Amino acid sequence: MCKPSVLAEDHRGGLYNSAKNLEAVGSVSNQHIREFAEFVQQSQAKGMSIWDSIKYASNQSYSGFKDASEVWADQRVNEVADRLTPGQQAYYRAAMFEAFAGIAVAGEYGGTLGIARSQLIEEEGSVEGNDIAKLLKSAAGQGRMDLIDQIGNYNRARGRINY
Incomplete structure (x- = not known):
């Protein structure tokens, strides 16, 4: 346990x-x-x-x-919504529940987290999607807002968000 x-x-x-x-x-x-x-x-x-x-x-x-x-979860996602794309927000939200539970309830590829991961990879591509997923999961599990800022800077550089 x-x-x-x-x-x-x-x-x-x-x-x-x-x-x-x-x-x-x-x-x-x-x-x-x-x-x-x-x-x-x-x-x-x-x-x-x-x-x-x-x-x-x-x-x-x-x-x-x-x-x-x-x-x-909605409050936490709303706090960073200006830095993340909708797909990233969905993955971050799902990762928060996994971090809250302390375990991957349905595994990395199952449940809500798995669905959000698939959508994230579809939107971002395999390499970037997996990298962003790792950062978002760490941000959710460790409370690392610096990682959210890093993703936000990446999104802004790509022209996907404006803040």
């Missing part, structure tokens, strides 16, 4: 913070997200770590966990 990395803990904390931020500003009409956030709070009050709290809350309110995860 894989032990969660420190960065994965940061991702998990970010997921909970996204749920709490949505709840705090009143933009959550989603009862499931509110329930998920409440279960995390309750379990942390009992002394559980953020990871154990999120695991517990996801068991109690899987719909809330799923919805909060989607919001979290």
